[in-house]
Every structure is written in C-alpha cells, then in structure tokens.
Amino acid sequence: MSGLVRDALGAGCRVVAVDRLRGGSRKGVYRVRLDGTRTASVIVYSWAEAENFWPGAPETDPADPFAPVSGLVPFLTAQRTLDSLGARVPRVLLADDGRRRFPADVAVVEDVSGGTLEALFETDPTRAAKALGELAEMLEVMHRHQGRHYGKVDLLKRGGSVSDASCERRVLDRALRDVEEAAGRDGRIGAAGAALRDRLHELADRVSPRTEYGLIHGELGPDHVLVGADGHPVLIDIEGLMYFDVEWEHVFLQLRFGERYTVLARPGLDPQRLDLYMLAMRLSLVAGPLRLLDGDFPDRESMQGIAEHNAKEALALLPLA
Incomplete structure (x- = not known):
C-alpha cells in the first residue's frame, strides 16, 4: 500500500x-x-x-x-x-x-482516532453521552431530509429506476424470504414458519400508505459510529445510505443501542410500521448471519450468537396461542 x-x-x-x-x-x-x-x-x-x-x-x-x-x-x-x-x-x-x-x-x-462509540460507552461514559446527544441531532437532520422516492442514494442520484411497491411491501416480502431461508437452517424458525408468516401479513395489513421518505444510514449501531479527538461522532459503513421509512432505522437503533436508545428516540413514528419492522428486522438478523456462515467469514462465533439471539426474540414477538 x-x-x-x-x-x-x-x-x-x-x-x-x-x-x-x-x-x-x-x-x-x-x-x-x-x-x-x-x-x-x-x-x-x-x-x-x-x-x-x-x-x-x-x-x-x-x-x-x-x-x-x-x-x-x-x-x-x-x-x-x-x-x-x-x-x-x-x-x-x-x-x-x-x-x-x-x-x-x-x-x-x-483515521478517526477516538475509537467507536460502542467502546467509549465503557471507557468514558461522559464523553460517550455527549457524542450520543450529537448523534441524535445528526440523525434528526438526516431523517427530516426527505425524498419523493425510496431507494439507495447512489441509484437515485444516477437516475436509476424506482420501485412501485411500498416500503412496507418491500419489508414484508423480504421478511417472508428470510423466514423461508432461516427455516432451513434453524429448526425453531422452521417449526414456527406458518405462524411467523401469518403474523407478518397481519402486521403489514395494518400499515397505512406513505409517499415521503427520510434519509437513513440503514445499519447504524454504536460500532458504526466513531468518535473523533474533538468528541464529535463520525458515521462509517455508509454505502447503504438510502431514502426509506425512518421507522426502519429506529427499529435498528432500538436493537443496537438498548437502554441508550431513549436519547435517539423521536415523536411521531408510526407504531404500525414499528411493529412490522421489528419482527422483520429480527428475522433479517437470523437469516443474514446464517447466510454469512455459509461462506468463510472469520468471526463465526459472533455471527452464530447474533442469529441465536434474534431467533429467540423473533419467536417472542408471536402472539400467545
């Protein structure tokens, strides 16, 4: 190099x-x-x-x-x-x-020298709290920056084709594929496949149409936020930047930031979308890691742990019989 x-x-x-x-x-x-x-x-x-x-x-x-x-x-x-x-x-x-x-x-x-926000929560909670507050402000600006079409920013900037399907339909279709794919690798998902598909359709039917979309990172956990020497947050792994329902981002933020999510929360989110997207996100975090393990990804134990945890959480979202 x-x-x-x-x-x-x-x-x-x-x-x-x-x-x-x-x-x-x-x-x-x-x-x-x-x-x-x-x-x-x-x-x-x-x-x-x-x-x-x-x-x-x-x-x-x-x-x-x-x-x-x-x-x-x-x-x-x-x-x-x-x-x-x-x-x-x-x-x-x-x-x-x-x-x-x-x-x-x-x-x-x-090279942003301050390490990840995830690590800073452990080593310097006061500095991390300040960076988290700034991250909340940054996300508010992004999410209020709206587009008339959803999709990857790169595709839209190049004038690529846009989809006729709604965001919630895209999420539903993906989640149904994730159920099918995960079922072949995880017996618990396979046994609950019919119940998961029924629940996904039920939740999707409750969502009302929408025609404006916010700018979201798409996979924003505290490991994808660096903190500079000046204490300011810096976003990385940004290739998936897209216009989409901001509820998709907020579901991921809830999962990755846990109790600290309250700083990032905002009013006015659609509860029906949140319900659908939470189950869909859990299923994605089962199917995706298991798919990655079909290859030669080196950190296999962590991927297996992600799939295991999210399989349990997805099944817990099913209504009691």
Whole structure:
C-alpha cells in the first residue's frame, strides 16, 4: 500500500505497519501507520472480491433497497451526501477505481482516532453521552431530509429506476424470504414458519400508505459510529445510505443501542410500521448471519450468537396461542 498512501499524502511519508481491522464483511478495512508525515495513520478501504465474505447470490432487483451494495462509487456518493448535510463522515484523501496503483477499487480516508462509540460507552461514559446527544441531532437532520422516492442514494442520484411497491411491501416480502431461508437452517424458525408468516401479513395489513421518505444510514449501531479527538461522532459503513421509512432505522437503533436508545428516540413514528419492522428486522438478523456462515467469514462465533439471539426474540414477538 506504500505507493497508494504516498499518492494520497505526499512522497515523504513511509508505511511502517498495516493492520487489518475487524468487522468488514464486504470490504477490507486497513489501518496504515506512517512515518515522515504529520498524519500518524490513515485508513484504506479495499473493495477486492476476496474481501467480500458473503456467498454468491442470484441477481437482485437493483431498485430493491435491501439489495446488496458495496463499492467505491456508492461510498463516495454517500460520503458527499452526508457531508453536504453537515453529518460528519471520514474525509476522503484519495479515491481510485483505475486499479493501476492497487488491484481493487480503493479509498484512503482519515483515521478517526477516538475509537467507536460502542467502546467509549465503557471507557468514558461522559464523553460517550455527549457524542450520543450529537448523534441524535445528526440523525434528526438526516431523517427530516426527505425524498419523493425510496431507494439507495447512489441509484437515485444516477437516475436509476424506482420501485412501485411500498416500503412496507418491500419489508414484508423480504421478511417472508428470510423466514423461508432461516427455516432451513434453524429448526425453531422452521417449526414456527406458518405462524411467523401469518403474523407478518397481519402486521403489514395494518400499515397505512406513505409517499415521503427520510434519509437513513440503514445499519447504524454504536460500532458504526466513531468518535473523533474533538468528541464529535463520525458515521462509517455508509454505502447503504438510502431514502426509506425512518421507522426502519429506529427499529435498528432500538436493537443496537438498548437502554441508550431513549436519547435517539423521536415523536411521531408510526407504531404500525414499528411493529412490522421489528419482527422483520429480527428475522433479517437470523437469516443474514446464517447466510454469512455459509461462506468463510472469520468471526463465526459472533455471527452464530447474533442469529441465536434474534431467533429467540423473533419467536417472542408471536402472539400467545
């Protein structure tokens, strides 16, 4: 990576160490430590095929907001969109899809030095609470930034086709597929398959139509928020940025932030959507991790734990017989 980083920062810098960071399932994330420059380190994103741990999947509808998204172009579109709204994201120092410097699409971005918000909750709760409050303000700006169509920001900016199906229909269809897929890998989901499908249809029937959509991260947990040296929150893993029902984001926030979600909560959310999306999200967090385990994802124990926990929680959402 030496030539790549020198192009980003100047000929005087020298790479002294490269560490692969945990967590990425669709791209490689590397911390590159430097000498000969004021910048102690940078982060390199690599969208090489070998860095994508998800097993091959059949072709999907590009207008589907849940279709897999990865790559330099979606990253740059999301980065510029969020930056234009004042939402803090890592600064891009170099982006290259020519594959002359490096055998993959790559970006060199600033290394936000304060670690994740998740870790900061444990080591410095006061500083974490301040960053969480700022995150709430940032999300309010994003969620109030509305579009007339839903879908991935990258697709919409390129003038791609939009879907005629409603958000809730998309969520329902995906959840039904997740039930079917998870049933083959988890006996409890298989045994409750009919009850889960009936409940999903029942909840979807209660949702009223909507025609405006907010800007959401799509997978925002405290591990996808870094905290800079200045204490401000910084969003990462942003390629999935999309316009969608903000209730989808809030369900994920509830799951990932737990009791701290109260800081991020907002009035006016649709309770019918929240009910449908909570069950759908739980099922997604069963089927997705189990699918990932079909490949060679290295952190297998954590994925198995996510699937196990969410299977129990999904079944707990079924009404008592």
